[in-house]
Amino acid sequence: MKYESQGIAKMYFIAAIGLFVGQILFGVTMGLQYVWGDFLFPAIPFNVARMVHTNLLIVWLLFGFMGSAYFLVPEESERELYAPWLAKIMFWIFLVAGALTILGYLLVPYATLAEMTMNNLLPTMGREFLEQPTITKIGIVIVALAFLFNIGMTILTGKKTVITLVLLTGLAGLAVFFLFSFYVPDNLVLDKYFWWFVVHLWVEGVWELILASFLAYVLIKVTGVDREVIEKWLYIIIAMALISGLVGTGHHFFWIGTPDYWQWLGSIFSALEPIPFFMMTLFAFNVVNKRRRDHANKAAVLWALGTAVMAFLGAGVWGFLHTLAPVNYYTHGTQITAAHGHMAFYGAYVMVVLTMISYSMPIMRGQKAANVKAQALEMWSFWLMTVSMVFITLFLTGAGILQVYLQRYSEAPLPFMVVQDKIAIFYWLRELAGLVFLIGLLLYIYSFFAKGKEVGNIEAIAS
């Protein structure tokens, strides 16, 4: 570790992994509720479990992004973090606010939580993924601004690199677009339209800048490839992300009462959205093949390559599968969407955070890389989680295709719940895959504590 303040990332990563476990526990709970309808009912109804599942994901990814930025930025900027104390305070504020919000979801009915937090003063609750009480949202804004200030001052007063400037743009965009979560018009069409300014412009917009800059950083570190080459790739990848993704927002404006021209614009531009992800895959493999050293941290290299491949499959391929308006007419709001959502979030954002953790955690623990056994276990957990996520996606896709046929496409469309019963086998299989994912995650955590032979202290030069 070159700068002491990089070590702040550790607490952020530990919190992220802890919340990740919570997310998956609620995930397997929901998966079971799909086939065992009254499991935990009425104590934890499905909507509550889902809120906890998705909100924990968002919160832990934000912890992961912040931790990653705190590790990356001082090293790139060649100076200590501007205000380490602020990063520590914000950690606790965010963690306590997050924990209280999740407890609120679990302990009182949602309507009561809305009353307790005086939602009527500035109603923002009850929209998908943005269910947090208004007071929590304000807390998120404060934490995000303090974080941006801290990172921004470190970058702007230190050495500026392409990676840090791209990262800063992405993080600033994250904060700015979140402000749309405070705009909840009575008009449902407008409400839905601007809701996507948070959701789409995050995950198919500015988050891609964050993702690409983290990936570029780790690849520079583990391959030793010339920075100039990597920066050129980085620019062109994020250029394609914005060129396709901004107007690509239109693939959400097909069926919500918005003008018909979105059918064309949304289809064409979102059909381009796989391109940046495909380039990311080319980039990662290209750079690793041209590596000038074999880094001792093989697990981090695996995660980096895995991110590139899985982001392309989940966000690119599975997104393209249902993004054209004539296809989406049948698939909109079915298990196809769920399939895509799972692999895209895992492949892009979960995996890039785990890549950053994999690279930086050994360094923060005073090693170049984790010991041989720990790395072997970590790579096992990589395969368990990744392969089980592929199966979750395949089973949900199977469920979705049948659902589309039985409920929307056949001569005699069947009611929703009748169809759900008919496709239950896919939900059972998905649940099994989900349990394997949980096992993979537990193994991942165990890998941090595994003792074994230390790796060689200096990496070999590749031939």
Next chain:
Amino acid sequence: MRETFTKGMARNIYYGGGVFFFLVLIGLTVDTVSGISKTDNRENLTEQVIAGKYLWETNDCIGCHSLLGEGAYFAPELGNVYTRFGKSTEAIKGFIKSRPKNGIPGRRSMPQFNFTDEELEQIAQFLKYTDGIKTARDWPPNVQG
């Protein structure tokens, strides 16, 4: 990548393309917002509907149902539930009201929210208003949602 394609060019494509398409998105947004009065059923956006939307939100209905295809996929689409229930707000109210408190053994069930008659009417009116939004190709494809 070949050397003729420099980092500077890549950077310009990023800044130029990013700014240009962001402006395009803003332009299209202005056009969309000014044009949707023909489709968004605003003439029926009554106080009752607005109150119904607030109840929809503060009971996290989107956590199980989808509405115009957005939300969760655990329970039926409600963007066209008014049509599916025979264009009857009474039927919608009756369904919500009759959910058993402890669920249905082994099956998915909607919670019992204990709404007042006034609240039930507001939710039903909100769903009726939503059904009146003119979606492209009259989505969803059929009455089953």
